[in-house]
Amino acid sequence: MMNHYLNDVKEDLLKEVGNIGMGNAASSLSFMLNERVNIQIPEVSIVSLGELPDNMGGAESVVAGVYVKVRGDVDLYMIFILPLKSALYIVETLTEGASSTMDELGCSAVMEVGNIVTAGYINAFADLTGFTLLPNPPSLAIDLSEAILGTILAEVEIVEDFVLLIKTVFETGQSKVEGYLSMIPDIDSFEVVYKTLLKGV
Amino acid sequence: MLAGILITDDTAFMRMTLKNILSKNGFDIVGEAADGLEAIDKYKSEKPDLVTMDITMPNMDGITAIKEIMSFDAGAKIIVCSAMGQKTLVIEALNAGAKDFIVKPFQPDRIVDAIHKVLSS
Numbered sequence: 571m572m573n574h575y576l577n578d579v580k581e582d583l584l585k586e587v588g589n590i591g592m593g594n595a596a597s598s599l600s601f602m603l604n605e606r607v608n609i610q611i612p613e614v615s616i617v618s619l620g621e622l623p624d625n626m627g628g629a630e631s632v633v634a635g636v637y638v639k640v641r642g643d644v645d646l647y648m649i650f651i652l653p654l655k656s657a658l659y660i661v662e663t664l665t666e667g668a669s670s671t672m673d674e675l676g677c678s679a680v681m682e683v684g685n686i687v688t689a690g691y692i693n694a695f696a697d698l699t700g701f702t703l704l705p706n707p708p709s710l711a712i713d714l715s716e717a718i719l720g721t722i723l724a725e726v727e728i729v730e731d732f733v734l735l736i737k738t739v740f741e742t743g744q745s746k747v748e749g750y751l752s753m754i755p756d757i758d759s760f761e762v763v764y765k766t767l768l769k770g771v
Numbered sequence: 772m773l774a775g776i777l778i779t780d781d782t783a784f785m786r787m788t789l790k791n792i793l794s795k796n797g798f799d800i801v802g803e804a805a806d807g808l809e810a811i812d813k814y815k816s817e818k819p820d821l822v823t824m825d826i827t828m829p830n831m832d833g834i835t836a837i838k839e840i841m842s843f844d845a846g847a848k849i850i851v852c853s854a855m856g857q858k859t860l861v862i863e864a865l866n867a868g869a870k871d872f873i874v875k876p877f878q879p880d881r882i883v884d885a886i887h888k889v890l891s892s
Contacts, residue, residue: 598854598875598876601876602876624836653827664784665784665787668787675784675787677780677782678782678784678785680785680869681782681784682782682784682785685782685827685854686854686875686876689853689854689855689875690854692855692857693854693855693856693874696857696858696859697857697858702857702859702860703857704827704855704860705827706827707781707827707828707829709873760888763888
């Protein structure tokens, strides 16, 4: 069943898409924070819904989650999760001290960072495939990561009990900002991605 | 007289950032809009010399707003400021009438230079 969705060739392709997209997203984050951002090698996996929160920083931790639905030649979902401490650091840095809490301005700053980071991924993915991908405006939630992912997955209308997950972990050197960026493609519409990318091989 | 700018972006943080950059560089912020519909209304009421326009916004996206503003005023000067740097979108925005396209994140100089260039053309 799962092999239908993921084999070695497909996994490699998705890893490459992940590398380029995540690299672009990390560059954008680094530019905004004016600090070096390291990324772990993107992981591609089939994950059961129950395991998803543990893949995104732990079910029981309070996080800021930015969620973007992307439509176009393929449908996909981008999720950018920041532990609360990292989100607050970003707020203080980007607003130059005008806010240090998740108030209206703080939330707006985190949302914009989520928007730019996910766009970094989406733009690279669009360039690689030639697809046009149009994101909806981002949504932001501050909650336990389990609750946020539950809300997102309810909207995604996943019919299977597993998702295809491409994720990486961001980490800055000095400020210890961490972030988890994930792409959850609409698993069936993604066949078109494999076909497009394989043509170029 | 200072050139009047209308800032359009759905996030308050980005509006604040643009406002700070542009005010410091001698521009007059005549209005702020949080979506395409507001941008059209404020373009008509505030008559700005130039508009900065985000693309991904609720209610009405930036490309639709550019087309609407251009049909109302063919001489409108609009610069896109968006995180979406995909080629097809850049071309669509320029075809709709945008004079420049700046991909976020950007250096303050990039937007200030673009505005000077478009205003002097």
